[in-house]
Amino acid sequence: xxxxxxxxxxxxxxxxLAGYVIAFRPLTLExxxxxxxxxxxxxxxxxxxxxxxxxxxxxxxxxxxxxQYTRADGIPVWxxxxxxxxxxxxxxxxxxxxxxxxxxxxxxxPGSVATAIGxxxxxxxxxxxxxxxxxxxxxxxxxxxxxxxxxxxRDRMFFQGLRNNRSFGAFVRISTMDTGDMGAxxxxxADITRDLAxxxxxxxxxxxxxxEAIP
Numbered sequence: 001x002x003x004x005x006x007x008x009x010x011x012x013x014x015x016x017l018a019g020y021v022i023a024f025r026p027l028t029l030e031x032x033x034x035x036x037x038x039x040x041x042x043x044x045x046x047x048x049x050x051x052x053x054x055x056x057x058x059x060x061x062x063x064x065x066x067x068q069y070t071r072a073d074g075i076p077v078w079x080x081x082x083x084x085x086x087x088x089x090x091x092x093x094x095x096x097x098x099x100x101x102x103x104x105x106x107x108x109x110p111g112s113v114a115t116a117i118g119x120x121x122x123x124x125x126x127x128x129x130x131x132x133x134x135x136x137x138x139x140x141x142x143x144x145x146x147x148x149x150x151x152x153x154r155d156r157m158f159f160q161g162l163r164n165n166r167s168f169g170a171f172v173r174i175s176t177m178d179t180g181d182m183g184a185x186x187x188x189x190a191d192i193t194r195d196l197a198x199x200x201x202x203x204x205x206x207x208x209x210x211x212e213a214i215p
Contacts, residue, residue, distance in 0.1 A: 038185035042191035115197035142169035
């Protein structure tokens with residue numbers, strides 16, 4: 001009897017959720033402002049790049065930005081921002097992408113960068129393929145600030161949707177080459193993060209949702 005009651009309760013909750021989704025379809029948001037991302041960060045000049053179509057198909061973002069900045073020693077630094085709205089699940093653990101391309105991945109301790117708008121927690125790993133050693137840091141950003149894990153980001157977007165009938169979030173990845181000075185690579189990524197952080201809230205609309213619901 002108890003088991004049947006639990007099953008019936010679960011079914012009732014699912015029915016209520018389905019009814020809510022049908023009655024209150026999520027609203028689309030105004031366009032992002034990713035192009036406002038500075039072409040120079042931490043004193044490093046940047047150039048625009050594009051994502052491979054296979055990556056776009058996999059992530060299915062609502063908008064994205066990819067830039068290559070150049071360190072004083074000529075080493076590139078890559079910035080990727082993928083934007084999603086209304087609980088889209090395309091953003092996943094970036095280690096999966098690297099492993100699928102044949103990289104060996106070494107997880108490093110997580111950390112946090114102090115910025116003008118508060119601490120930015122992050123995950124770090126090194127992706128290795130032959131002589132290529134790439135230091136990668138990533139975090140997820142949404143209303144309420146940055147998070148270091150994708151599950152917390154998805155949960156926050158889900159509750160945003162319930163409260164506001166709309167939600168948004170972005171995956172941010174910053175990486176550069178380890179050319180034998182790991183400290184220099186980590187400092188570079190931290191500098192980019194500190195310079196980028198104050199701009200991030202302005203890239204994503206939190207107000208002014210359009211009035212037409214998603215079909």
